[in-house]
Amino acid sequence: MSLELHNCTYAYRPWAPPVIENLDYALPPGLTILLGPNGAGKSTLLRLAASVTRPRAGTVTVGGLRAGSRAYRRAVAWMPQQITAMTALTAREQVAYTGWLKGMNRREAWDAAARALDRVGLAAKAGTKAHRLSGGELRRVGVASALVHEARLLLLDEPTAGMDPRQRRVFRDILRTLTDDIPVLLSTHDVADLAEESDNVTVVEHGRIIYHGTTPGFLAHAPADVAPGRLAEAAYTALSESGGHL
Numbered sequence: 001m002s003l004e005l006h007n008c009t010y011a012y013r014p015w016a017p018p019v020i021e022n023l024d025y026a027l028p029p030g031l032t033i034l035l036g037p038n039g040a041g042k043s044t045l046l047r048l049a050a051s052v053t054r055p056r057a058g059t060v061t062v063g064g065l066r067a068g069s070r071a072y073r074r075a076v077a078w079m080p081q082q083i084t085a086m087t088a089l090t091a092r093e094q095v096a097y098t099g100w101l102k103g104m105n106r107r108e109a110w111d112a113a114a115r116a117l118d119r120v121g122l123a124a125k126a127g128t129k130a131h132r133l134s135g136g137e138l139r140r141v142g143v144a145s146a147l148v149h150e151a152r153l154l155l156l157d158e159p160t161a162g163m164d165p166r167q168r169r170v171f172r173d174i175l176r177t178l179t180d181d182i183p184v185l186l187s188t189h190d191v192a193d194l195a196e197e198s199d200n201v202t203v204v205e206h207g208r209i210i211y212h213g214t215t216p217g218f219l220a221h222a223p224a225d226v227a228p229g230r231l232a233e234a235a236y237t238a239l240s241e242s243g244g245h246l
């Protein structure tokens with residue numbers, strides 16, 4: 001199910017200059033990582049795709065469904081950058097609540113929440129109040145919430161931020177099982193960590209896409225003398241410094 005943004009413009013305030021202007025974007029199948037410096041517009045792009053914000057102009061569709069419709073919201077899962085612990089709820093209740101918001105009945109949502117928490121290695125904390133979880137655990141609740149209703153497109157905003165190295169590995173394994181079935185768009189600053197897992201890379205700067213293509217095509221931007229372990233970082237640096245004009 002393909003995400004498409006057509007000629008999208010978005011500004012946070014009516015009088016403010018647009019963060020994104022006349023943007024065209026089509027998400028390919030598989031895992032696409034979204035890179036860019038702080039303030040580049042990655043979260044804004046994901047929020048538009050998640051239909052939590054609406055463009056001032058242009059259209060956002062997934063498989064022909066228009067953003068804003070109920071069917072669109074059911075088709076798309078979004079993990080925001082900030083995960084808020086719902087104070088009174090346990091981890092499982094918080095995940096189940098997301099499933100219920102996405103249209104599952106209470107029983108389905110409750111069962112699916114347990115499966116989703118198990119998938120992110122958090123089954124043992126299912127009964128813990130969400131506000132008592134560590135920052136990394138709370139992010140895993142966020143990932144579980146995004147997985148709970150088996151969406152047809154997954155949007156993840158810096159899912160690995162604050163996770164320890166072991167959890168990052170677990171998360172990479174989960175990603176591998178997901179991307180065979182549904183397209184995933186994931187923003188990250190962990191260029192080296194996730195580039196080798198991805199099929200495609202999108203680089204955003206000042207709300208503009210300066211690279212959108214395959215991962216091998218992205219890595220080819222690294223200078224020839226770079227050590228293999230540093231390819232992704234070097235490619236990203238080269239692209240950023242050139243503003244995409246390589």
Ligand SMILES: Nc1ncnc2c1ncn2[C@@H]1O[C@H](COP(=O)(O)OP(=O)(O)OP(=O)(O)O)[C@@H](O)[C@H]1O
Pocket residue numbers: 012013019036037038039040041042043044045081
């Ligand atoms: N709620 C908001 N109100 C006003 N401006 C905002 C708001 N959120 C983001 N912006 C501005 O929009 C621009 C893009 O921000 P965005 O959060 O999309 O960047 P990002 O690439 O996700 O950054 P980061 O890597 O720091 O998360 C920035 O200039 C930011 O200051």
